[in-house]
Amino acid sequence: MIKASEIKKIVTNYSDIRIGVMGSHSALEVMDGAKDENFHTVVYCQKGRDEPYRRFGRIADEIVVLNKFKDMALPKIQKNLRDTNTIVIPHRSFIVYLGYKDLENSFKVPIFGNRNLFRAEERTAKRNQYFLLEKAKIKFPKLFRDPKNINKPCIVKVQEMKRPLERAFFTVSSYKDYKEKSEEKIKKGIISRKELEQASIEELAIGTYMNFNFFHTPISKQVDFIGIERRLQTNVHDFNALPAKQQLEIDIDLQNIEVGHTPASIRESLLEKVIKMGDKFAAAVKREYSPGIIGPFSLQSVITKDLELIVYDVSLRVPGNPILATTSPYTKYQYGQTFGVGRRIAIEIKRAQEEDRLDEIVT
Numbered sequence: 105m106i107k108a109s110e111i112k113k114i115v116t117n118y119s120d121i122r123i124g125v126m127g128s129h130s131a132l133e134v135m136d137g138a139k140d141e142n143f144h145t146v147v148y149c150q151k152g153r154d155e156p157y158r159r160f161g162r163i164a165d166e167i168v169v170l171n172k173f174k175d176m177a178l179p180k181i182q183k184n185l186r187d188t189n190t191i192v193i194p195h196r197s198f199i200v201y202l203g204y205k206d207l208e209n210s211f212k213v214p215i216f217g218n219r220n221l222f223r224a225e226e227r228t229a230k231r232n233q234y235f236l237l238e239k240a241k242i243k244f245p246k247l248f249r250d251p252k253n254i255n256k257p258c259i260v261k262v263q264e265m266k267r268p269l270e271r272a273f274f275t276v277s278s279y280k281d282y283k284e285k286s287e288e289k290i291k292k293g294i295i296s297r298k299e300l301e302q303a304s305i306e307e308l309a310i311g312t313y314m315n316f317n318f319f320h321t322p323i324s325k326q327v328d329f330i331g332i333e334r335r336l337q338t339n340v341h342d343f344n345a346l347p348a349k350q351q352l353e354i355d356i357d358l359q360n361i362e363v364g365h366t367p368a369s370i371r372e373s374l375l376e377k378v379i380k381m382g383d384k385f386a387a388a389v390k391r392e393y394s395p396g397i398i399g400p401f402s403l404q405s406v407i408t409k410d411l412e413l414i415v416y417d418v419s420l421r422v423p424g425n426p427i428l429a430t431t432s433p434y435t436k437y438q439y440g441q442t443f444g445v446g447r448r449i450a451i452e453i454k455r456a457q458e459e460d461r462l463d464e465i466v467t
Contacts, residue, residue, distance in 0.1 A: 106208065106209060106210070106212060108467060111212070111215075111463075111466060112463040114212070114213075114214055115191070115214040118214070118462065121189055121190075121462075122144045122191070123138040123144070123145050123146070123190070123193060123450065123453070124145075124148065124185060124191065125145070125146075125148070125193045125195070126147070126149075126173060126176060126197055127147045127149035127150070127157055127167075128153070128173065128195070128197035128198075129195040129197040130424045130426060131157070131195070132156065132160065133422070133425075133426040134193045134446045135147060135163045135164055136429065136444075137448065137449060137450045138447075140447045140450065141453075141454050143450055143453070144165050145166070146164065146190060147163075147166070147168070148176045148181070149167060149169050151169055151171055154169055173201035176198075176201075176202065177206050177210065177211055182211065191214050191216050191462075191466060192213055193215075193216050193399075193422060193449060194216070194219075194422065195421055195422040198421075207222065208223075214467075215466060215467055216449060216453065216465060217399050217421055218393060218397060218398045218467055224236060224420060225420045225421075228302045231393075236388055236389055237385070237388075239392060240387070242381055242403075243413065243415070244416065245307045245414060247304065247305065248305040248306070248307070249305075251279055251282045251305060253279075254276060254277070254282055254305065256277070257277050257307070257310075258277070258282075258307055259273055259306050259308050260273065260300075260304075261303055261306065262295050262300055262302075262303035263295070263303075265296045270361055272295050276305075309406040310406070310408065310409075311414070312407045313334060313405070313406055314333075314334060314368055314370065314404075314405055314406075315335065315402050315403070315425065316329070316378050316381070316404075316405055317332065317400060317423060317425060317428060317445065318386070318401050319399065319400045319448050319452075320396070320398075320399075320401070321399060321452055322396060322398065322464045323459070323464050323465060326383075327379075327383050328438065328448065329378065329379055329382060330400065330434060330448060331433075331434045331444075332432075333366065333368060333425045333428055333431075334365065334366050335362050335364070336364035336366060337361060338361055362424070365424070365427040366427065367427050367431035374411065381413060385418075386401075399465075400419075400421070400445045401419060401421075401423075402419035403418060404416055404419070422445055422446075426446075428445060429443060429445075429446065430444075432444065435448070
C-alpha cells in the first residue's frame with residue numbers, strides 16, 4: 105500500500121502544476137475545465153484513440169500516445185509525471201485499465217482523489233457502496249442475496265466478460281426468469297458463471313431516473329451540488345419509446361450500455377432532499393474512508409411516485425457527464441457562472457496550491 109507520506113513528499117515539491125488524464129471517459133471535460141483555469145494539460149492516449157484530442161486543439165497541451173492504456177503505470181511514465189509536476193485526475197477508464205492493485209500499491213503519482221475509496225464502488229467489495237449508503241442512512245433498493253427468493257421485478261447487475269468497462273445488466277421477474285436469461289447470456293459469452301455468482305440482484309426501483317452530481321474535498325467549505333443529468337443507453341432507451349405491442353413483437357437482447365447524456369433539472373421543492381443526501385453521503389465516507397471524498401461523486405437515483413429518493417448506483421470519481429458544463433443552473437446559482445465537474449476540479453486545485461494545501465487533496 106502506498107503511504108500517504110510518500111505522496112505528500114512528492115506533491116510538496118511541485119511548482120507549476122500540470123493536469124494529467126487518461127484519454128478516455130471524461131478526459132475532454134477534465135482538460136477543458138483545467139484550461140479555463142489556465143493549467144497546462146497532458147493526455148495519455150492508447151494508440152488509435154487520440155483523434156478527439158487532436159481535433160479539439162485547445163484542450164490538450166501535450167498528447168502522449170501509448171501502446172496500451174495500462175502503460176500509463178510504467179515506471180518511466182510515472183517518473184515523467186512526477187518530474188513534470190503532474191496531478192492525475194481519475195475517472196472510470198483510468199481505474200479499470202490500471203486496476204485497483206496498481207493504483208493502491210505501485211502508482212506513485214499524486215491523484216486528485218482518495219485512491220483507497222475507489223474500490224468501494226464495486227459491489228463485490230466488503231465496504232462497498234451499499235455499506236456507505238447504509239452508513240449514511242440513504243435508501244437504496246432491496247437486495248436479493250439468493251436468486252431463488254426473487255418475487256418481484258429485479259435488475260441483475262453483473263460485469264460483462266469481455267469488456268471490463270461495461271456491465272451486462274438485465275431485468276428479471278422470477279427465479280425461472282433469472283435462470284433462463286442468465287444461462288442464455290452465459291451461452292452467448294456475454295457473462296461468465298463466476299461473474300454471475302458475484303452479481304448483485306436489486307429490486308427494480310420504478311420512477312424517474314436522475315443522476316445527482318456533487319463535489320467535496322477536505323478543504324471544501326461545503327458539499328457542492330453541481331447538477332443533474334440522465335443517461336442515454338443502447339438499446340433500451342429507444343426500445344422503451346416503442347408502443348407496447350411492438351415491444352412484444354421484437355425479440356432482441358436489450359442492453360443498457362451508456363452512450364450519452366442529457367441534461368435535467370429538478371423541481372425546487374425537492375432540492376432540499378437532494379442537497380441533504382449529498383451532505384449525508386460525504387459525511388459517511390469521511391467517517392469510513394479517511395480523509396473522505398476528494399473531488400466529484402454522483403448518486404444515481406430514482407424519484408418514486410411518492411417523491412422518495414432511492415440511490416441505485418454510486419460513482420466515487422469523475423462521473424462521465426460533460427453535459428453539465430453547459431447546462432447546470434446550479435453552479436450558476438452558487439458561483440455566478442455555469443460550469444461542470446472539470447472546472448470545479450481545477451478551481452479546487454488552484455485554491456489548494458495558493459493556500460499551500462495540495463497535500464490535503466491528493467493521495
